[in-house]
Amino acid sequence: MTHIYFGPPGTGKTRRLIKKVEEYLNKGINPETIGFFTFSKNAAKEATDRMKEKFGLSKDSLPYFRTLHSLGFEVLNYKPEKVMNSSDYKKIGEKCGIEVNYASWDEDNGGIFTSDSPYLNLINKSKSKNITVQQEYNLGDHKEDLDSSVLYKLEREIINYKRDTEKIDFNDMINQMVAKKMCPNFNVSFIDEAQDLSIMQWRLSDLIEKNSGSLYVAGDDDQCIYPWRGADVKSFLNLKGTREVLKTSWRVPQEVFNLAQKIIHKIPKSNRVQKDWKPREEKGSITEHDDISQIQNYLKTGKWLILGRDRWRLNELEEFFKDNNIFYERAKKHNPIKDKYVAIDLYENKLKKGEALCYEDCHEIKKKMLKNEWSPSLFKAMVPNKFYTMDMLKSNFGLKTDLPWQAAFTRMGKNDTDKINELLKRGEDLKNGARIKLATIHGVKGNERDNVVLSFKLSKACKDAYITSPDDEHRVMYTGATRTKNNLHIILGGEGDYDK
Secondary structure, three states: OEEEEEOOOOOOHHHHHHHHHHHHHHOOOOHHHEEEEEOOHHHHHHHHHHHHHHHOOOHHHOOOEEEHHHHHHHHHOOOHHHEOOHHHHHHHHHHHOOOOOOEEEEHHHOOEEEEOOHHHHHHHHHHHOOOOHHHHHHHOOOOOOOOHHHHHHHHHHHHHHHHHHOOEOHHHHHHHHHHHOOOOOEEEEEEOOHHHOEHHHHHHHHHHHHOEEEEEEEEOHHHOOOHHHOEOHHHHHOOOOEEEEOOEOOOOOHHHHHHHHHHHOOOOHHHOOOOOOEOOOOOOEEEEEOOHHHHOOHHHOOOEEEEEOOHHHHHHHHHHHHHOOOOOEEOOOOOHHHHHHHHHHHHHHOHHHOOOEEHHHHHHHHOOOOOOOEOHHHHOOOOOOOEEOHHHHHHHOOEOOOOOHHHHOHHHOHHHHHHHHHHHHOOOOOOOOOOEEEEEHHHHOOOOEEEEEEEOOOOHHHHHHHHHOHHHHHHHHHHHHOOEEEEEEEEOOOOOOOOO
16 A cells, blocks of 8 residues: 655655654564665665664664665665776766766765766666667757767767676666566555656666555655656656645745745646645745845845755855855855864864864864974874874974964965954854855755745756746746745846746
């Protein structure tokens, strides 16, 4: 029997699944016979940690709390060295005369394959949709002009390389599981974020259902924002079983709810499930702006998500934050200010106050100093895994100064020093992370903040997609807007951009 939960934003889809897991454990069901499959490794870990804490279980007793891709890895018992990695794809790219400088499987985000090569992305998208490369190419959904001869050559070389090296990728693992029907038997199984499953993953979920006493599935077709990597929302919409819509959002305030409803109802009724749900009692607010500069005063307090439709628009937003020395973090990018402050904190708040530091921490401090502040030759005499006080460093290992960091860290340069001083005066917490996070809408799936900035400005590629696949764009903007707990700020677009 399959049970389906449709969960609008903030209504607790994952919470509902976890509650069901707890019910089964309370009934005495062996945890090793429970399958709990999530979109991300972090979500799987959170569910595992909760069961460990509440029921006193070990990680080993919850072997099937994982992503669908990692299930293939576990069942087929492949070693990490047998899985295709970025260096493998780089070699293949060189043989084909194209650059593939980055290619990886993001197991932190549902096993999404990403590459800087549009050719490689198309090949993997075709596999996730269980169609041929030629069929995917003929659909014409790719945004770049691709040479079909290069595409088919790359496909052949990947096949040959895998054969010669006996390597596979995560898509291959799922296909092998389905073909060989190699799926564990479960008393009960759970699949979260089902709207993001590809056709290939749906084939695996069918196998899981056949091998389970009961199957619980949670998702929201209105938040299906990964069609570009093969997400198949139609399979979710057509899934047979008992259906329940979760009714109350603990996140979305009334004003944002009204806008979200306006956006999502642009999708024809035939392409979505109608959901009757309620927002929080709080009213919230929506403020419109013509430019990101108009929100600068708002940013002085509170926690924020700054959302761009894609990385191209996000890059433009980021330039504003850089130019105005606003402390922020961007997903999957190092924050140079935060990195530099690590050394400052070690020097001012630990070393100068008598605390002993390990070799690695001392090295972080030294990197910010020129030769006249710390003798490199004496520093080489330091030994890893040992600890050193300020007195020891000055007496034996070449440290020549105990001046404030602004004077001692001359390698940083005056510009960086001034920026950090200004941020500290504003009261920013440079040690523990920024209040403001920049990300694409796709990069914050499942996240929320009191304050959200959502840009309606689209790149050329997204404008073209808006014309050909408007439903996809409605779902993306709906997902972005509903990250908001209190205040939503919209950066309006121009002609051809998203129109609410």
